Amino acid sequence: MAEVHEGAAGSEVEKHESTAPRPATAVVRADRIPNPGFPPERLRVTDLDPKKEKQAERTVSGLFLLSIVGSIIAVVAYIVLPIEEGNPGSVRLNNLFLGVGITLGLLGIGIGAVHWSKALMHGHELVEQRHPTRGSDESRTRAVEIFRESNKESGFTRRSLVRNTLIGALVATPIPAVALFRDLAPEEDPIALLKQTMWEEGTRLALDPSGVPIRASDVTIGSVFHVIPEGLAELESHRLEEKAKAAVLLMRLPPDELNIREGRETWSYDGIVAYSKICTHVGCPVALYEQQTHHLLCPCHQSQFDVANHCEVIFGPAARPLPQLPITVDDEGYLVARRDFEEPVGPSFWEREL
Secondary structure (H helix, E strand, O other): OHHHHHHHHHHHHHHHHHHOOOOOOOOOOOOOOOOOOOOOOOOOHHHHOHHHHHHHHHHHHHHHHHHHHHHHHHHHHHHHOOOOOOOHHHHHHHHHHHHHHHHHHHHHHHHHHHHHHHHOOOOOOOOOOOOOOOOOHHHHHHHHHHHHHHHHHHOOOOOHHHHHHHHHHHHHOOHHHHHHHHOOOOOOOHHHHHHOOOOOOOOEEEEOOOOOEOEHHHOOOOOEEEEEEOOHHHOOOOHHHHHHHHOEEEEEOOHHHOOOOOOOOOOOEOOEEEEEOEOOOOOOEOOEEEOOOOEEEOOOOOOEEEHHHOOEEEEOOOOOOOOEOOEEEOOOOEEEEOOOOOOOOOOHHHHOOO
């Protein structure tokens, strides 16, 4: 039994040795494709002919100068050819020359930079080994040398005409944008513009957009009206701007559910209240009214205002209540404004300097 067991163990050892992996042997392929290296550099006509090189330099500088001229044209056209209200021809001329100037400004600098790189900068290929950590002093010194070589190859320092016209084009290109964006600001103080609307003492409240005056008897409990000042449709200019400031929501609540703040006892009439339609968050129209809760909702950013409590903010990003328009009735029973809003309408940031 012992001999059989020993023989079995020996056979197992031999079997294990026969199946054990052997060390790998490196094989060098005889048919390995050699590294072809870089193709020979093809010299351009500007590399072979100094006259062509000078001509290309003048072309690049000319494109940069064209960019400067285009930027100047855009600014001059914007000032000399203003858009006149009711004159479609002025719109066409302004857009035409403004577009041509900006196009020349952008294309001149773009095409000039591309032509500079294609015709004047060296086009030989190279390989640069990169390392994620800080390089040695030798590699850092070599990096400085590379920058110097790149400057020499591009000619940025040596080609003063190209360099100066490029800098001029880069400086001139943003000028049209500065002129256009600066003109977006109102000519007058925006705080004063938003603080004063068309509402004044005796101005009747009218339906939007028909302009029909509203009687107090027309406003039932739970109803809501979109209101504009009477006479808005007769304005010859700035009609939309005035409507955007003066738009009002008119509602009627049960008088016992309306909490009247001290000093505003005369701002409403028999439960009828009027509030600005312009949200105090970013100026969106507050157009949704919940009859049961007396809440106004701005659908854009979900600000909610409590009409029963002077349109105080109860939810959302709005920072202050909607401005209230003081109202009463005239001798004929029509709803009229007592005076204008006592605070600016719209976004809250307008009132920071008040």
